Amino acid sequence: MHPNGTSVMVEQVGGMLAYYLLYGENIKAFPSGFAMLAGDKRLRNFTWPVPDPPKSDWSGDETSQFALSQKALGFNCLNYGKNPEPSLFRHFMPDKQYLDANCADGLRLELMFPSCWNGKEVNPDDHHSHVAYPSLVMTGECPSGFQTQLPSLFYETIWATNAFAGVEGQFLLSNGDPTGYGYHGDFIMGWDPKFLQNAVDTCTNLSGNVEDCPLFTLQSDSDSAKCTFEVPSEVAHDNPAGPRDGLALSVPVQAGPEYATVYPVVTNGQAAPSSQAPKKSSAAPSSIVTPPSMPTLSYSAATKTATDAYGGGIAVAQAVSPSAAASSAAAPSSAQATSPEASSAVAPSYSDAPSAVEHSYSQITSAPLRDNYFQGDRHANIVATSYMTKGHEAWEILIEEVEITVTASPTAAYKHRRHTHQRRNKHGAL
Numbered sequence: 350m351h352p353n354g355t356s357v358m359v360e361q362v363g364g365m366l367a368y369y370l371l372y373g374e375n376i377k378a379f380p381s382g383f384a385m386l387a388g389d390k391r392l393r394n395f396t397w398p399v400p401d402p403p404k405s406d407w408s409g410d411e412t413s414q415f416a417l418s419q420k421a422l423g424f425n426c427l428n429y430g431k432n433p434e435p436s437l438f439r440h441f442m443p444d445k446q447y448l449d450a451n452c453a454d455g456l457r458l459e460l461m462f463p464s465c466w467n468g469k470e471v472n473p474d475d476h477h478s479h480v481a482y483p484s485l486v487m488t489g490e491c492p493s494g495f496q497t498q499l500p501s502l503f504y505e506t507i508w509a510t511n512a513f514a515g516v517e518g519q520f521l522l523s524n525g526d527p528t529g530y531g532y533h534g535d536f537i538m539g540w541d542p543k544f545l546q547n548a549v550d551t552c553t554n555l556s557g558n559v560e561d562c563p564l565f566t567l568q569s570d571s572d573s574a575k576c577t578f579e580v581p582s583e584v585a586h587d588n589p590a591g592p593r594d595g596l597a598l599s600v601p602v603q604a605g606p607e608y609a610t611v612y613p614v615v616t617n618g619q620a621a622p623s624s625q626a627p628k629k630s631s632a633a634p635s636s637i638v639t640p641p642s643m644p645t646l647s648y649s650a651a652t653k654t655a656t657d658a659y660g661g662g663i664a665v666a667q668a669v670s671p672s673a674a675a676s677s678a679a680a681p682s683s684a685q686a687t688s689p690e691a692s693s694a695v696a697p698s699y700s701d702a703p704s705a706v707e708h709s710y711s712q713i714t715s716a717p718l719r720d721n722y723f724q725g726d727r728h729a730n731i732v733a734t735s736y737m738t739k740g741h742e743a744w745e746i747l748i749e750e751v752e753i754t755v756t757a758s759p760t761a762a763y764k765h766r767r768h769t770h771q772r773r774n775k776h777g778a779l
Contacts, residue, residue: 393605
């Protein structure tokens with residue numbers, strides 16, 4: 350949004366990718382009629398430490414479903430001339446000054462969905478109380494009462510924020526959120542459940558090529574582009590791409606930190622409200638609204654350290670060759686521990702990932718099963734799986750633990766050497 354109140358839509362790069370990741374055991378396909386939400390469009394605050402502590406240190410309220418749901422958002426600063434940031438590294442949208450200075454190739458928005466289900470409801474009224482996050486957001490243990498493991502659904506979308514470098518203004522989500530805390534998404538089950546279960550059970554080829562899963566009939570980009578639908582009359586004459594006055598449907602800009610208020614949606618032909626500003630705010634619709642007390646988090650490339658034994662560690666930088674990005678049965682798709690402060694509204698209660706690949710069907714790939722991974726004729730003890738991106742490649746790094754036994758006289762010097770040697774035998778197996 351420009352300082353004069355006009356807005357222009359930022360171009361999306363390559364469409365949205367939806368990954369179906371196979372974490373956990375005995376994974377069940379989404380049932381017919383299933384739907385769920387990830388994120389909360391009205392959140393404007395994050396009360397957890399920045400940056401995230403190591404996952405091995407998470408405890409107490411930091412492992413609550415509310416905390417995990419906020420850590421399931423990612424805003425990845427893209428600069429293909431540098432080593433990449435880890436996925437889900439930053440849980441808020443950087444301000445424009447930071448994006449202009451650091452994110453030469455745009456901003457990738459990431460969203461992880463809950464993957465633990467209560468096995469009963471398919472779409473309750475709140476669209477989220479029937480599901481929960483595992484203990485480490487992407488992986489880990491499902492909480493009591495939510496032991497049915499679903500495919501781990503991960504969305505990522507790249508936006509060309511770099512096209513506005515040097516242009517005065519402010520980036521906003523279309524729900525009027527300048528913080529990113531209100532980023533959210535939905536999933537509505539559209540698969541044939543039997544087919545999806547067959548894909549979950551079958552499509553585990555380590556080649557990383559969806560062509561190697563015989564279940565799918567693939568479409569070209571040109572064929573898929575022929576699929577169209579009629580635009581509803583209420584928005585048929587709206588101009589979401591801009592330039593336009595304010596946001597589409599007269600959505601107000603609400604910076605928080607209080608929980609955002611409910612606002613009327615103004616469709617075509619209706620009169621707009623006298624002000625788009627939320628209650629308790631003197632900001633006019635045409636002004637730039639600065640979020641209060643936004644954290645800062647400098648660019649940080651992935652490191653060579655795995656932080657947990659469940660596949661959610663920090664990605665390994667400077668790997669030699671790309672391998673499969675974790676996805677199976679995939680298809681392209683048409684935090685201190687308190688709840689957010691509330692003023693006029695109360696937040697509801699609540700019951701690491703692949704990265705960018707080439708934006709085509711053939712590049713959405715399958716995940717290796719740690720318990721069935723072999724290197725040559727030897728069963729590999731894979732203790733973690735991590736991910737990194739560089740350009741439009743997604744690399745999966747398997748962390749293997751190797752135990753070496755040495756028979757020697759137990760001198761003090763030898764004991765020291767042996768201890769050091771064993772500590773250094775965790776390495777990336779590509």
